[in-house]
Each structure stands twice: as C-alpha cells, then as structure tokens.
Amino acid sequence: xxxxxxxxxxxxxxxxxxxxxxxxxxxxxxxxxxxxxxxxxxxxxxxxxxxxxxxxxxxxxxxxxxxxxxxxxxxxxxxxxxxxxxxxxxxxxxxxxxxxxxxxxxxxxxxxxxxxxxxxxxxxxxxxxxxxxxxxxxxxxxxxxxxxxxxxxxxxxxxxxxxxxxxxxxxxxxxxxxxxxxxxxxxxxxxxxxxxxxxxxxxxxxxxxxxxxxxxxxxxxxxxxxxxxxxxxxxxxxxxxxxxxxxxxxxxxxxxxxxxxxxxxxxxxxxxxxxxxxxxxxxxxxxxxxxxxxxxxxxxxxxxxxxxxxxxxxxxxxxxxxxxxxxxxxxxxxxxxxxxxxxxxxxxxxxxxxxxxxxxxxxxxxxxxxxxxxxxxxxxxxxxxxxxxxxxxxxxxxxxxxxxxxxxxxxxxxxxxxxxxxxxxxxxxxxxxxxxxxxxxxxxxxxxxxxxxxxxxxxxxxxxxxxxxxxxxxxxxxxxxxxxxxxxxxxxxxxxxxxxxxxxxxxxxxxxxxxxxxxxxxxxxxxxxxxxxxxxxxxxxx
Amino acid sequence: xxxxxxxxxxxxxxxxxxxxxxxxxxxxxxxxxxxxxxxxxxxxxxxxxxxxxxxxxxxxxxxxxxxxxxxxxxxxxxxxxxxxxxxxxxxxxxxxxxxxxxxxxxxxxxxxxxxxxxxxxxxxxxxxxxxxxxxxxxxxxxxxxxxxxxxxxxxxxxxxxxxxxxxxxxxxxxxxxxxxxxxxxxxxxxxxxxxxxxxxxxxxxxxxxxxxxxxxxxxxxxxxxxxxxx
Amino acid sequence: xxxxxxxxxxxxxxxxxxxxxxxxxxxxxxxxxxxxxxxxxxxxxxxxxxxxxxxxxxxxxxxxxxxxxxxxxxxxxxxxxxxxxxxxxxxxxxxxxxxxxxxxxxxx
Numbered sequence: 001x002x003x004x005x006x007x008x009x010x011x012x013x014x015x016x017x018x019x020x021x022x023x024x025x026x027x028x029x030x031x032x033x034x035x036x037x038x039x040x041x042x043x044x045x046x047x048x049x050x051x052x053x054x055x056x057x058x059x060x061x062x063x064x065x066x067x068x069x070x071x072x073x074x075x076x077x078x079x080x081x082x083x084x085x086x087x088x089x090x091x092x093x094x095x096x097x098x099x100x101x102x103x104x105x106x107x108x109x110x111x112x113x114x115x116x117x118x119x120x121x122x123x124x125x126x127x128x129x130x131x132x133x134x135x136x137x138x139x140x141x142x143x144x145x146x147x148x149x150x151x152x153x154x155x156x157x158x159x160x161x162x163x164x165x166x167x168x169x170x171x172x173x174x175x176x177x178x179x180x181x182x183x184x185x186x187x188x189x190x191x192x193x194x195x196x197x198x199x200x201x202x203x204x205x206x207x208x209x210x211x212x213x214x215x216x217x218x219x220x221x222x223x224x225x226x227x228x229x230x231x232x233x234x235x236x237x238x239x240x241x242x243x244x245x246x247x248x249x250x251x252x253x254x255x256x257x258x259x260x261x262x263x264x265x266x267x268x269x270x271x272x273x274x275x276x277x278x279x280x281x282x283x284x285x286x287x288x289x290x291x292x293x294x295x296x297x298x299x300x301x302x303x304x305x306x307x308x309x310x311x312x313x314x315x316x317x318x319x320x321x322x323x324x325x326x327x328x329x330x331x332x333x334x335x336x337x338x339x340x341x342x343x344x345x346x347x348x349x350x351x352x353x354x355x356x357x358x359x360x361x362x363x364x365x366x367x368x369x370x371x372x373x374x375x376x377x378x379x380x381x382x383x384x385x386x387x388x389x390x391x392x393x394x395x396x397x398x399x400x401x402x403x404x405x406x407x408x409x410x411x412x413x414x415x416x417x418x419x420x421x422x423x424x425x426x427x428x429x430x431x432x433x434x435x436x437x438x439x440x441x442x443x444x445x446x447x448x449x450x451x452x453x454x455x456x457x458x459x460x461x462x463x464x465x466x467x468x469x470x471x472x473x474x475x476x477x478x479x480x481x482x483x484x485x486x487x488x489x490x491x492x493x494x495x496x497x498x499x500x501x502x503x504x505x506x507x508x509x510x511x512x513x514x515x516x517x518x519x520x521x522x523x524x525x526x527x528x529x530x531x532x533x534x535x536x537x538x539x540x541x542x
Numbered sequence: 543x544x545x546x547x548x549x550x551x552x553x554x555x556x557x558x559x560x561x562x563x564x565x566x567x568x569x570x571x572x573x574x575x576x577x578x579x580x581x582x583x584x585x586x587x588x589x590x591x592x593x594x595x596x597x598x599x600x601x602x603x604x605x606x607x608x609x610x611x612x613x614x615x616x617x618x619x620x621x622x623x624x625x626x627x628x629x630x631x632x633x634x635x636x637x638x639x640x641x642x643x644x645x646x647x648x649x650x651x652x653x654x655x656x657x658x659x660x661x662x663x664x665x666x667x668x669x670x671x672x673x674x675x676x677x678x679x680x681x682x683x684x685x686x687x688x689x690x691x692x693x694x695x696x697x698x699x700x701x702x703x704x705x706x707x708x709x710x711x712x713x714x715x716x717x718x719x720x721x722x723x724x725x726x727x728x729x730x731x732x733x734x735x736x737x738x739x740x741x742x743x744x745x746x747x748x749x750x751x752x753x754x755x756x757x758x759x760x761x762x763x764x765x766x767x768x769x770x771x772x
Numbered sequence: 773x774x775x776x777x778x779x780x781x782x783x784x785x786x787x788x789x790x791x792x793x794x795x796x797x798x799x800x801x802x803x804x805x806x807x808x809x810x811x812x813x814x815x816x817x818x819x820x821x822x823x824x825x826x827x828x829x830x831x832x833x834x835x836x837x838x839x840x841x842x843x844x845x846x847x848x849x850x851x852x853x854x855x856x857x858x859x860x861x862x863x864x865x866x867x868x869x870x871x872x873x874x875x876x877x878x879x880x
Contacts, residue, residue, distance in 0.1 A: 104560075111560035113570045179577045186837065187570045188560070214848050217581040221588035225708070232678030234704050236592065242600060242698045250856045251588050301851060305859065316862040317855070524562070569835075576838050580845040587849035594853060595860055617798040621791055628787040631778075631828045638777050752829045759820045762794075763813035767801040 012497075015418065015515040030115035031518055036101035037416075038122050043089050043097065044485070046129060049136075050084035053077045055478065058440075058471040064461045074457035075142035076158065080132075082145025083163060087170050088129055090401055091259060094266035095177055095212075096125070098408045099205050101416060103181055105509035105516065106199050108190025108525050113183040114176075121176035128170030135162035144455060146256070149237040149248040153229035160230050168223045171216045174262075178212030181205055190508065192527035196290070199507050199531055200276075200283060203290040204269025207297035211258045211265075215301065219255035222248065246312055253304035261300040263397055264364070265293055267404025268335055271357045274411050275339050277505040278354035279346025282532040285338045292331035299328040309380045318377055325375035332368055336361060351503070352426035356407030359434045363399025367392055370445065388448025394441045406433070406484065413488065414498030418515040421491040425483060433480035439473025506533050556740035568742060575746045579753050582716075586757055589712065593705045593764065600701060603694030605769035607702030610675060610690055612666070616766040619662045620758060626655035627755045634748045637731075637741035645744070646731045652751065653724045656717055663714055670703070677704045706765055713761060716754045723747045776833050786827040793820050 012018060016033045019025075026034060057077050060066040069077065100118065104111050112118050135141055141163045143152040152160050185206050189198070225236050226248065235241040237248045276283050283289055305313055305321030339361055348354070370392040373379045383389060414420050443466040448454075452463050459467065501510040506529070512521055529536065561567040597604045633648035674682040675691075677700050683691050691699040727747055730736065736744055797816040805812060826832045831839065 109560065113560065114574060115558075115560060175578075175581050179574060179581075182577055183570050183574045186573060187566055213577055213581055214584055214845075217585035218588045218852065221585050224712075225589075225592070228704075228708060234678040234700070236701065236704055236708075240697070241701055242695070243596075243701060244860075246859070247592055247595065247856075250859065251592065254588075254852055254856075301848070302855065305855070314859045314862040315866045317859040320855075320858070572834070573837060573841070576841050580841060583845040583849055584852075587852060591849070591853040591856055595857060598857075599860070613798060613801060617794055620794050624787060624790045624794065627790075627824060627828050628783055631783050632780065635778060635780065635783070749829055752824050755828075756821050756824050759824070760817050763797055763801075763817050767797065767809075767813055769809060 012418070013513065014517060015513060016518045017418070017515050019518045028119075030111070030119060032100050032104055032112050032115065032118055033416075033516065033518075035115075035118050035122055036097050036099075039092060039096040039100060039125070042122070042126065042129070043092055046084050046088035047481075049133075050081050050089055051478065051481070053081035053084070055474065057081065058474040060457060061459070061467045062471050064459050064464050064467075066457065069457065071457040072142060073140070075144075075455070076136075076140030078455055079141045079144050080136050083132060083141070083167065084136075085397075086145060086259070086263075087167055088125075088132065090263045090397060091174060092125060092177075093263075093401070093405045094270060094408060095181070095205060095208055095262070096121075096173075098201075098270065098405075098412065099177070099181060099208075099266065102412065102509055103184055103202065103205060104188070105415075105512065105520055106202050106507060107185060107188055108193055108508050108521065108527065109184060109188040110519050110521070110524075112180045113188060114180050117176045118180055121173040121180075124176070125170055125173035128166045128168075128173065131162055131166030131169060135159035135166060138162065146252065147223075147226060147248075148252075149226065149229070149245045150235075150239070153226055153237060153248075154233075154235070161227055164223045164227045164230070168220055168227070171220045171223075174212045174216045178209035178216075181209040182213065185209075190525050190527055193508075196287060197527055197529070197531050198290075199269075200272035200286070200289055200293070201266075201269035204265045204272070204293045207293040208262050208265045210294075210297050211262050211300065215255040215258040215262075218251060219259075222251040222255070225251075246308065249308050249311060250304070253307045254301070257304040257307065258297070258300045260393070260396070261296055263401045264404075265296060267360065267401045267408075268293065268332075270404045270408035270411070271339060271360050272335075273505075273507070274353045274357040274407055275342050276532045276534065277411070277503050278351060278357070279343050279348050280504075280534045280538065281342050281346040282530075282534060283338060284341035284344075285334075286531060289335055289338050292334045295331040296328065299324065299331070303328050303375075306375055306380070309377055310384050315377075322375055322377050326372065329368060329372060329375075332364075336365055336368075350427070352421075352423055352430055353407045353411035353503075355427055355430040355434075356403045356410060359430065360400055360403045360407065363395055363403065363434075363437070367395030367399055370395065383448060385453055386448035387444040387452045387454055390454050391441045391444035391448060394444070399437055399441070403433070406430075409484075409488070411503070412509070413491070414502045415509060415514045415516070417488075417492050417495075418498050418513075419491040419495030420498050420502060421484075421487050421495055425487045429480055429483035429487075432476060432483065436473050436476030436478070436480050440470050440477050441473070443467070443469045443473075504537070506531065506537065556737075556742075564739065571742045571746060575749050579749065582753060582757075586709075586712070589705075589709055590760070590764075593709065596701050596705070597764075597768070600694065600698040601769070603691070603698035604702045606691045606694040607675075607699045607706065608766060608768035610673065610687055611706075611766045612669075613766045615662060615666065616762050619659055620762045622655050622659050622662070623755050623758050626652045626659070627752050629655060630748050630751045634741070634744050637736050637744045638738055640738040642731065642734060642736070645736065646728055649724055649728045649731060649744075653721055653728070656721050656724070660714060660717055660721075663710065667707075670707075675703050676707070709761055709765065713754065713757055716757070720747070720751050720754055723750065776830075778827070778830070782827065786823050790820055790823055793823075 016031055026038065029035060056068065057074065060068040060074060100112070138159050141158045141160055143156050143158070143160060147160070147164070185202060228234060229236055229238070235243050237243045237245050239245065272283050272289060303321055303325040305317055306325045309318050309322075370388070374383055374389060374392060410421070410426055447463055447466050450463065452459050498514040500513050502514070508525055508527070511525060557564055558567060561570065629648045629651040633645050633652060636644035636648055670676050671680055673687045674680050674684065675687060681700060683696060688696070724747065727744055730743065793816050797813055800812050801809065825842070831842065
C-alpha cells in the first residue's frame, strides 16, 4: 500500500458521499448506501455499549467472590449485554450495513424496492434502542435476555416493560429490512441476472430475510403478551391461573432460534464472497451452497425445543427436536466443506478479509460442532446452564458472525468509502482478535464441562485460573476491536484513494466507481457471465 | 436532496425512481404488501396457537366464558365488517375504472362500516366491565355470570377472557390503523391522485383491510361460538 | 394486483355468500353436534377466508409467487402450532410425580 497522503477531496468525482451535504441530507436520505452508513454508526455505538457490559462482567469474574458489582447488578449486566448485542448489534449488523449497501449494487438496481421503508426501518431501530437505553439507565433489567416467565412477568421489579417495548419496536426494523430485500431480489435483478448467477451473498441475504419475515412477528406477539402480563398483572403464563411458563419459552424460542441463523447466514454469505475472491476460484458447488442457505433457514425453524430440554418439555418432543437439531448442522457442514474445496488448488492471498474468512471457518466449525453436544439430550442435561453453552454460542456469534462482519467491512471498505486501509495494521488486528477471542472463550468450554454455571456472579475458587485466562483474553479482544475502528476512520481522510475494483473481484458492485454514485450505475448493466467467473478473468489476462 | 440532472426522471406520474417501469413497481408493491401480511399472519398466529393450546386443555372454562358473549351481536358485527370488505373491493374496482367519485364514496362507506364495528366492540367491552369480567382491571364475576363460569373453573375462565381482550383488542388496534389509512386514501383520492394506471395505495390498503377482516372471520367462531348454545 | 376488472356482481355475490356462511355458522352453534361443532365452525371460517382471499383480494388472478407466499405463511403458522402442541400432547406419555415427596406413577 502507498504511504498516507491527504488526497484532495475537492476534486473527487460526484458520488453518494459528496452528492449532498448537511445533516438533513443524511437524516432524511432515501439512498440505501447512506442508510447503510447510518446503521454502521448506530450498531458500532451499541456494540461499544454491549461490550462495556461484558468488560464489567469479566472484571467481576476475575475473583471467585468478585467485589466489583452486587449479584443483582451482575444479573442486569448479563441481561443487557445479551439484549444489546443480539437485538441492536448482531441481528442488524451484516444485513442492515452490508446488505443495505450491497444488495441493490449486486443485483444491478438503483436502490432497494422501498427506500422510504428502508429509512423508516433505521428510525424504528433508533427508537427501539432509545427505549432499551432508557431501561438500562433507569435501573436495568435482571431477567436474562430470554425474559423467562414468570420471573419477568410477575416477580421482577426491574424495567421489564421498557426493554420489552424497545425490543418489540426494533423487531419491526428487522421485518422491514427483510421484506425490502426479498422484494428487491425477486423483482429488481438486472437483465440476464438469473437466480443461479446471483452472488452467494445475495442467496444468504435472501434466506436471512425469509427468517426475518416469518420469525420476528412471533417474537413481537410473545413480548406483547409478556408486557400484558407485567402491566396488568394477568397471567397467560402463570401457573396460578392454569397457565404454562413453557408456552412463553415455546413462543420465545420459535423466533430466537431462527434468530441465530439471522446472525450467521449473512456472515456465511460474506465468507463465500471473500473465499472466491482471495482464492481466485469459483465457489465449489455453487448451487449446493445456495440451497444450503435456504435449507438452514427452513430447518432452523424446526429445532427451537433444544433450548428447552431441561425445562419440563415432553421427552418425546425433545427427541424430535434433538434429531432435527442434528439435521440442521448438515447444510452448515456442507458449506464448510465447499469453502475448503474452493481453497484447494486456489491462488490464495492473505489480505485482511481473507484472514477473517479463514478465522471464521475454523471458529464457526468449532462452535458448530460443540452445538452437537448440546443437541444430544443426555449431554445437554449436564451442559445446559453452564459456561459450555456460553462458549458455544460465542464461538458462533463472535468467532463466526462478528468475524464475518469484520471480514465484510474490510472487503467492501474501498467500495463504501473510496479509500484503502493499511493492510499491515488490518492483518495485525485480525490476528489479535483471533488470539484474544480464543483465549477468552476456549477456557469457557472447559469451565462449562467442569460444571461452572452461567449467569453467576460468584464461582468456586478452583475455577479461578480459567476465569482469569478468559478475562485476560477479553482484554486482548477489546484491543483487537479498537484497532480497526482507528485505522478505518483514519482511512476516510488519509487512506489512498481506491480504484473501482481494488481486489479484482467479480460481481456487479465492483463494476461501478468507488464510492458509487447515488444512482449506483450510469446504465443498468446486462449480465452475461456466471457468478465468480474467475477462470474467465484469468483466461482474459493470459 | 436529489440531483436536478439525475437520469432518474420518471416518465410517468407515480413511478418511483428505483423502478424501471410501472409494471415492476406494481409487482413489487404487490409482493411487498403480501410479505407484510405474512408477518401479520405469524403475529396473530402466535396468539391463535396459544389460544388453541389453552382451549384444548380448558375447554369447559372457555365454553363458559364464550357463553357470556352475545353471539347475535357478534354475528351482526361480523356481517358489518364483511360489508366493509365489499365496499373496499368496490373502491379498488372504482379506481381501476377511473371513477373517482365512486372510489371516494366507497372508501367513506368502508370507514363508516368500520366505525360501526368499532362502536359495537366498544359497547361489548363496556358490557364486560358491567359484568366484572375484565382480567387485571375488574375481575369479580358474580350472579348469573359466575354461574356460567363456575363449571369450567373461574380461574381458567380468566384465561379465556385474557385471550378475548388480547385478540379482539389487537384486532381493534389494526382496525383503527386501517381507518387512518382509509382517511389518507380519501384525502388523496379527492385530490385525484389515483388513475387507472396508478392506484397501488388503494390496492395495498385494500389488501390490509381484507386481512383484518379475515382475522375477525376466525375470531368470531373461536371466541363467540365455543361449544354451542343448546 | 392484476389489471383485470372484476364485475361488480361478482363482488356482491361473494359478499352475499359470506353473509350466508356467517348466518350458517351462527345457526349451527345452536345445534348440538358434539365435537363436530368446532370442526364445522372452522370449516366454514376457512371457506369464508378462501372467498375473501380469492375474490376480494384478487388472488384468483395473482401470479404463482404470491400464492407460494400465502401458502408458506399458513404452513409456518401450522408448524408453530403443531410442534408446540406436540409438546403438550406428549407430556403425559412420560410419568411425572405430582410432588417432590411422592413416587412417580408407574403407569404412563
């Protein structure tokens, strides 16, 4: 990369960033690319908030009888960490930032189908976030992000209603985003862009959108009923009236399990794009990978009972859910095999995005495999409610989804900002994140197996060594996250100007300038090639 | 905010800049509203599923609760709402044929019928307060009402009424939103915003209105006609 | 949302059918059919829904994608109901004690 120079902005060609100035042009924009940046700033803000709660938790857990916070406060920390990270960071992250930016570009459209709904979805997200922040400031919530009844509905005296309203509102943001993507992908593809010529990121986004549209409303009604119970002291889930607390869990997990696929599918889409580009090869088994995304979306709706194996669910229902949970692992495994096969005999370069993608494959595989221990009824009895579960889902959500998100940000940053970042620092940050992540969460697998319960502010003294290791890892991880924040912002002013296709990647988004003009393309492109036509590209250069 | 020299000048009133032609826009609008209705089906679906589970376990209590409701009022109200669906469909048809006056009049008729429905529901809700069968706010069934509820268990009957209020209440909220949308259409319709080539908002609101009607088509027998009245 | 203009009469006939079905379902409720009361009521409601969907919402003239979307929505609702109900229906298959102190019943 070239040395840092202050590139004169004043002579930059007209693009979506300089098309108009002033706060109104951002807050009232209908341009999907600007809306993507609005989301980028917002989710980064919430990531910092959610991360701060985690930092406090890890500091508390350095000592077996930690004195940083009271147990009641600790309960509020893990609750809000979960709520903020899941609903306000992970679920929007790739779809609302990368999806919003890239979907119209990748399908060759000028914008999403419903630009006003797109802006509305961001405002809805912000309003929901405000309610949640209020609930944190006004005393917090101590029910766990899972809001199990009857504690959340009847007995807790914390800000349950406020956070319930916040999550309820934000759900609509998700729904509108998914709806927008489905219509855009169906109806606005450029001429010649058939379904099987679409980038796999689009297939992944499409599958994610199906989940958003079908699943999120059930969360909405669940929260509605919870709020009803909390506010009016009635008892739909109350045993005193003949109600069943497990009904809440059924309704809650009907959404919240597919929600984890909302978090991982887009990251898988990103990884497909990166692997193809940095191995300079078509993705092995394109159609299989595309169908596996849809298969995960569908099967993901049939496994929710695996969160309820030990709460009183029927054993027979548990058997079915266990079997289906094993089945849903198959399409994910298929993807890992196909990515690996793509790498074989590829021409591999280790730029930052590729480091994140390869980290994803390893960490996601570990997270996925450990999910199988939890999917087995017998082992889940021992492991449920322990740190094993915590480690499992953090391997997938952080080792998987967040790495995928960061990989995507690094891959498309030149397109989004028109600038390049220093690859040395980016590679260093990726390495620090990888090491910090494993140091934080691998000990937690061991802790869980040894029996340390999750959501506890104190623990037996013999677990201290592993806890200290985990907290040390968290510090390193935090440093790792800080570094890209710095150089990416730096690059917007001082980074070398990016050409339209700095990576030599295939895909319509790379056929337009970096950053793109507001209308995306001077002329709507006509597609004649298959996806990932790297062979043709190579042949053309010879 | 947009460029004056943008290459996106619509060649037809009502064509949004992101679409190539009106046909693409229309198909997108149609798919969009149906996807939204899918979310509504899943939203009410969670409620219906919960209702079904409790009804299957506490049938006698639900039956008792249902007998407190006046099925004749419910039936008439159902017919009122069906009538509003008819006027809504006729309004869309008037938009198709370019009959502005009929379009607006049918929309107003839809609003009137919707208003009647909501008025009747308000009366019914008031009755529940009179009979003291409002969970959480006024639950003290007595006399003849208590006699209906006692066989199935008064506590379990409370569950029935929670669902009664939750389901009809959510439905009513959707109706109110629909009335707002209808008013918006009336105002735009009177200005002449809709032509036979462009009347998507009317169709979209129409689909929403019919959906809300379908929810009631199921609510009526499920809440008012449990077990029979013989 | 096709450009086909449906005759007014069609809408009116559909409306009258809906009214008739409403009267029917109300009337049947006053007859003792045992467990069939519920089934008949649901069948009538389903028919009314189909009339509204096909005629008022014009799905009769809609493309395949819209139909798939509608079917998918109901299918997903059915999944939610079926899987949740399967838990409740099969809980009694495994004997569970009534309280902490009593022994579990031996008969499932």
